[in-house]
Amino acid sequence: MTEMTSDFFVQRLKDWGVTRIFGYSGDGINGVLGALQRAEKAGEGIDFIQVRHEEMAAFMATAHAKFTGELGVCLSTGGPGATHLITGLYDAKSDHVPVLAIAGQAEASVRGASYQQELNLDRMFADVANFVQEASVPAQVRHMVDRGLRIAKARNGVTVLILPKDVQDLPWEEPKQAHGFTRSGTGYTAPRVVPYPADLQRAADILNAGKKVAILIGAGAREAADAVVQVAETLGAGVAKALLGKDVLPDDLPFVTGAIGLLGTKPSSDMMADCDTLLMIGTGFPWSEFLPKDGAVQAVQIDIDPAMLGLRYPVDVNLHGDALETLEALLPLLERKTDRDWQDGIAAGVRDWWKTLEARAMADANPVNPQRVVWEMSPLLPADAIVTSDSGSCANWYARDYAVKKGQRGSLSGGLASMGAAVPYAIAAKFAHSTRPVVALVGDGAMQMNNMAELITVQKYWQRWADPRFVVCVFNNQDLNEVTWEQRVMEGNPRFATTQDLPDVPYAKFAESIGLRGIYVDTPEALADAWAQALASDRPVVLEVKTDPEVAPFPPHLTFEQAKTFMSSIMKGDEGAVHVMAETARQLVREVLPGKGR
Secondary structure, three states, X not given: OOOEHHHHHHHHHHHOOOOEEEEOOOHHHHHHHHHHHHHHHOOOOOEEEEOOOHHHHHHHHHHHHHXXXXXXXXXXXXXXXXXXXXXXXXXXXXXXXXXXXXXEEOOHXXXXXXXXXXXXXXXXXXXXXXXXXXXXXXXXXXXXXXXXXXXXXXXXXXXXXXXXXXXXXXXXXXXXXXXXXXXOOOOOOOOOXXXXXXXXXXXXXXXXXXXXXXXXXXXXXXXXXXXXXXXXXXXOXXXXXXXXXXXXXXXXXXXXXXXXXXXXXXXXXXXXXXXXXXXXXXXXXXXXXXXXXXXXXXXXXXXXXXXXXXXXXXXXXXXXXXXXXXXXXHHHHOOOOOOOHHHHHHXXXXXXXXXXXXXXXXXXXXXXXXXXXXXXXXXXXXXXXXXXXXXXXXXXXXHHHOOOOOOOEEEEOOOOOOOOOHHHHHHHHHHHOOOOOEEEEEEHHHHHHHHHXXXXXXXXXXXXXXXXXXXXXXXXXXXXHHHHHHHHHOOOOOOOHHHHEOOOOOHHHHHHHOOOEEEEEOXXXXXXXXXXXXXXXXXXXXXXXXXOOOOOOOOOOOOHHHHHHHHHHHHOOOOXXXXXXXXXXXXXXXXXXXXXXX
16 A cells, blocks of 8 residues: 555654544644554554644643653644644643644635635744644655654744645655755654853852842753752752742641742742842743832842843843753852741741732632632642643632642643633643642633533543543632632722623533442531542542632732722622622732731
């Protein structure tokens, strides 16, 4: 049988180490699907995971890259299937992870004819992708794959390969050793990237001179976690974590202040306000207003991507390098600080903050305080758990109330902050690590948008997993809650029910209707037992909690302007004003006017 171009394409993916593809079929990609089928029949296949929607496939590919460090791969037909991929691909671009998207296309013979499902996909994907190319002849496919995958891996970005239907089914022809052809090869290993010794010494001089050193880490510091701890202990520093770096260091280290920014903690905010020296490692943390004022500190930044250096703060020494390699080269140059007052003060603030969080989580609500949902979950999670989160208000509780243990992993849509990533992220995490328990924290808005459908994907595949523990925790508050609070606090407008009200959907019952387990909670006292049951279940669980939409996800320090704007929304007739005023307004007074309202 003559080998087709699609057969070569699938084999080339295997040569690059691709083992799993998340996707959805369509006639525009049938040639590649046929090649996958032939490879599977021969016992040499690539694991194909059928999703409910192509956007979810792209989210899963992104999560696969995040939780494995490997290239994530997604697939769609052309036309509408390809357009569906783009949100998940922007998630990969925003969070700097390598993803390959494979898209079908109308036949090359009709390109330019306004044919059915013919779109200029190369133009559409041009912004999201580091490399995008449409094949026109078989000999082109070899270097498309080789160059595209090498670029995705090297630049931690997106590659899109577009294959017209007729090209997929043409007989494979190796590129000739002739003019007009190029002959590429496979393979890529990341280099060792370390700054020059002189720059390392300049950075060390700044860090050694600092009396109050603050460290901010992101996902780029993950492989350097032990080195970050050594630096913090040497310099007597505190360590704040950007949201994508939440799982880099455990929260039981006394000098770890937790998240920073709108979803951050008071110790992180206080540390940034009071420090005299700042070291940033592998982070693109977006909200520069939560960093020190210009000129208030001396700063050093380490990043493997030079485009991220000096982007959020006017740094004195920019170190272009791998976080681990750079820190290992920097550590011998650092002087151990004998004065521990700064770090001891940070540790005291962290201890007080955890007490504050517990008090907030245990506060009365109607009916269940959403903070308590995560607070009760945190100590019950096994040491190897993986937690994903939606980007709604539950991300606040993920950021603050989830105390990460060493060995646990967690992530969400960081730079893009897209709704709907939690369940596909969790599914990809479970396929990558099938022996580990996985939990997704999801708002009801994201569940209704697209995550309920992916429960069907869970039902289809869960019996393949070595360990069945898979929990989707739904915060059912019948409100697009994050936006509601943004309307109040940022815009000074009352809650707009027309845009914010959500239907009350029986998520737990839906899970039961498709063969999963459902648990419903509407009293805070039942939470701990519900989590224990869910984490011990013999099948995946939807844990639905009826939560109070009026528990405010406020930033760690409220400005007077934010407080004034929020109070303005109350005066304009917010429907939840009575309930909000009972507790939230008191929190506002305590934040803005310390010593008052106690």
